Amino acid sequence: GESVGLHLPTLSVQEGDNSIINCAYSNSASDYFIWYKQESGKGPQFIIDIRSNMDKRQGQRVTVLLNKTVKHLSLQIAATQPGDSAVYFCAENGNTGKLIFGQGTTLQVKP
Amino acid sequence: EAEVAQSPRYKITEKSQAVAFWCDPISGHATLYWYRQILGQGPELLVQFQDESVVDDSQLPKDRFSAERLKGVDSTLKIQPAELGDSAMYLCASSPPRGNTGELFFGEGSRLTVL
Numbered sequence: 516g517e518s519v520g521l522h523l524p525t526l527s528v529q530e531g532d533n534s535i536i537n538c539a540y541s542n543s544a545s546d547y548f549i550w551y552k553q554e555s556g557k558g559p560q561f562i563i564d565i566r567s568n569m570d571k572r573q574g575q576r577v578t579v580l581l582n583k584t585v586k587h588l589s590l591q592i593a594a595t596q597p598g599d600s601a602v603y604f605c606a607e608n609g610n611t612g613k614l615i616f617g618q619g620t621t622l623q624v625k626p
Numbered sequence: 627e628a629e630v631a632q633s634p635r636y637k638i639t640e641k642s643q644a645v646a647f648w649c650d651p652i653s654g655h656a657t658l659y660w661y662r663q664i665l666g667q668g669p670e671l672l673v674q675f676q677d678e679s680v681v682d683d684s685q686l687p688k689d690r691f692s693a694e695r696l697k698g699v700d701s702t703l704k705i706q707p708a709e710l711g712d713s714a715m716y717l718c719a720s721s722p723p724r725g726n727t728g729e730l731f732f733g734e735g736s737r738l739t740v741l
Contacts, residue, residue: 547728558630558717558732559669604668608728613682616668 527623534592536620538605543586545607549614550579550590553602562590562603592622600624628652630733632718638739644706647736650699651720657681659730660693660703661717669717675701708740 528534540548546567551559565572565579565588572579578591588605602621606614631650639645651658656677661669672691674682677698686693690709695701705712715737719730 549729551732556734556737558719558735559730560732561729564729606668611682612728613671613674614728614730616670618668619666 523620524618525621525623527625528595529625530595530597532595534590534595534599534622536590536592536603536622538588538590538617540586540588540605540607540617542607542609542615543583544610547608548579548581548588549606550577550588551604551606551616552599553604553619555601559604595622595624597624597626630718630720630731632716632733632736634736635734636737636739638741639708640741641710642707644704645708645738646705647703647716647718647738649701649703649718649733651701651718652722652731655720655722655731656698657721658695658701659719659721660701661719661732663715663717663735665714672703705738708738710740713738713740 526536549564550562552562553559563574563577563579565581567583570581576593580589592599600623602619604616604619606616609615630652633648637645658675660672662672663669672686673693675695678695691705693703715735717732717735719732721730
């Protein structure tokens with residue numbers, strides 16, 4: 516079946532350091548991927564997306580990398596801040612086009 | 627900034643009772659989604675609407691769950707009777723007409739606790 520997973524359930528980083536959150540996906544037919552951030556008690560918030568015809572996309576302090584060969588997606592956050600503390604989900608569109616979410620990685624930022 | 631509105635934010639109910647959640651998507655968003663998120667997991671799609679029509683309800687437990695979007699704007703998700711395993715966050719999301727992105731805009735969610 517289709518599944519999207521993240522390598523680590525929890526990532527702890529020092530404030531100011533760069534964070535890298537990883538995601539492995541299983542469906543080679545997926546051509547669209549999104550990273551969402553979810554703060555405690557709130558709904559997921561869009562961070563950045565990427566289509567399969569790209570291997571890198573940059574936003575403000577965030578970069579998403581896509582490696583289709585090994586079906587791997589990563590989110591890099593530069594100069595991590597306390598406000599970045601949240602659960603991060605990757606999602607893919609799979610065969611049907613509907614978004615399938617992974618299990619999430621909790622990012623903890625230490626002051 | 628336009629937001630997806632959901633209510634109630636929190637609901638505590640006893641098993642076998644009925645419960646309903648309401649969602650008002652961002653104006654102009656024809657597609658509306660209901661997701662269920664169990665604590666510690668990613669959201670799972672329950673039902674997807676395109677205007678007033680159901681596009682996908684394959685993961686909706688239809689013996690107890692129902693969803694409607696009668697006028698193609700706001701939507702209601704109902705559970706009757708509620709079971710202990712229904713305790714979760716119920717998230718509504720909407721998306722604009724398909725353009726350059728498939729981004730979903732989520733509401734704050736309705737957290738259900740079934741006792």
